[in-house]
Amino acid sequence: MDTLACSGLTKVYEDKRKALENVTFQVETKGIFGLIGRNGAGKTTLIRILSTELEPTSGTASINGFDILTQEGKLREKIAIVPQEARAIRWMTPKQTVFSYLLWRGYSYGDAKRLADQSLAKLGLQEYANVLNSKLSGGTKRKVLLATVTASEAEVIFLDEPTTGLDPISRRELWDILRTLGKERFIFLTTHYLEEAEQLADRIAILKDGQLVSIGTLSELRKSSRFQYSVKLPPKALVPTIKEAQVTTSTTGITQIMTNEEEAFTLAKSLAEKGVRFSIAPVTLDDIFFSLVGQKARDE
Numbered sequence: 001m002d003t004l005a006c007s008g009l010t011k012v013y014e015d016k017r018k019a020l021e022n023v024t025f026q027v028e029t030k031g032i033f034g035l036i037g038r039n040g041a042g043k044t045t046l047i048r049i050l051s052t053e054l055e056p057t058s059g060t061a062s063i064n065g066f067d068i069l070t071q072e073g074k075l076r077e078k079i080a081i082v083p084q085e086a087r088a089i090r091w092m093t094p095k096q097t098v099f100s101y102l103l104w105r106g107y108s109y110g111d112a113k114r115l116a117d118q119s120l121a122k123l124g125l126q127e128y129a130n131v132l133n134s135k136l137s138g139g140t141k142r143k144v145l146l147a148t149v150t151a152s153e154a155e156v157i158f159l160d161e162p163t164t165g166l167d168p169i170s171r172r173e174l175w176d177i178l179r180t181l182g183k184e185r186f187i188f189l190t191t192h193y194l195e196e197a198e199q200l201a202d203r204i205a206i207l208k209d210g211q212l213v214s215i216g217t218l219s220e221l222r223k224s225s226r227f228q229y230s231v232k233l234p235p236k237a238l239v240p241t242i243k244e245a246q247v248t249t250s251t252t253g254i255t256q257i258m259t260n261e262e263e264a265f266t267l268a269k270s271l272a273e274k275g276v277r278f279s280i281a282p283v284t285l286d287d288i289f290f291s292l293v294g295q296k297a298r299d300e
């Protein structure tokens with residue numbers, strides 16, 4: 001089985017800032033893997049290490065059998081990355097961007113031309129192929145960057161916040177592209193949009209202050225979460241006391257009670273008997289994320 005395996009990855013930057021601490025996990029390099037965490041949690045640092053741009057202070061990792069420290073040359077042929085700060089070069093066209101990227105990766109002129117055309121078509125960019133990148137909308141510029149890595153035939157694609165700053169419709173368009181891409185390659189993406197991770201990722205990992213705090217499918221994350229169900233009550237409803245629960249009230253007055261399955265269903269039954277309006281649902285990734293990285297952050 002092809003895997004991405006990290007073992008004890010730790011990164012301390014020169015200024016002694018610990019960006020990653022003993023990160024250890026293994027995932028099959030198939031489908032889409034979503035890495036989430038607050039600003040500064042260490043997502044980009046992890047991507048930079050896995051893509052061989054940065055060496056860890058200690059620990060190691062391998063992707064599909066290639067070690068990041070001892071086989072970085074071979075590994076680089078298998079991976080492609082769109083870094084967090086990447087921007088399409090303004091004075092180039094999408095066609096030139098993808099073509100030159102492929103030449104840089106070592107493809108022959110003919111192959112680069114063929115693969116660039118294929119990739120631009122795949123991403124629906126034909127009509128923009130010869131327009132300057134500077135004239136494209138933000139969403140289309142992102143697609144151009146995706147077209148480069150898609151064109152490359154890399155087995156593993158790292159995308160660091162590919163949809164940040166896009167409008168909801170452009171974001172969904174990119175989701176469709178990523179879903180399709182995720183059927184052919186392994187995509188390792190970071191995001192601040194929890195809905196994005198929930199919608200796209202087959203497996204999700206949560207980083208907090210450089211440490212891995214949870215990893216798995218959404219249902220595995222739910223199972224290992226302290227609370228599995230969320231009951232919501234309308235404003236001014238009498239909030240019952242429950243032993244094992246996390247109770248919060250939003251600014252709109254809606255009370256959310258997160259609790260375990262048994263408590264949630266007992267509560268639902270008694271609310272129904274009293275004729276109180278309520279909703280009950282399994283906890284979302286949003287709920288899990290906030291209960292792991294801290295309710296304080298959510299209130300802020």
Ligand SMILES: Nc1ncnc2c1ncn2[C@@H]1O[C@H](COP(=O)(O)OP(=O)(O)OP(=O)(O)O)[C@@H](O)[C@H]1O
Nearest residue numbers: 013015017019037038039040041042043044045046
């Ligand atoms: N080159 C660097 N030198 C020193 N410290 C760094 C460097 N790069 C990152 N850091 C620090 O390491 C920590 C992790 O940063 P990183 O960029 O990996 O987080 P992130 O999860 O990608 O954040 P964001 O969501 O804002 O992109 C932060 O405290 C950051 O300030």
Ligand SMILES: [Mg+2]
Nearest residue numbers: 043044084160
């Ligand atoms: Mg980052």
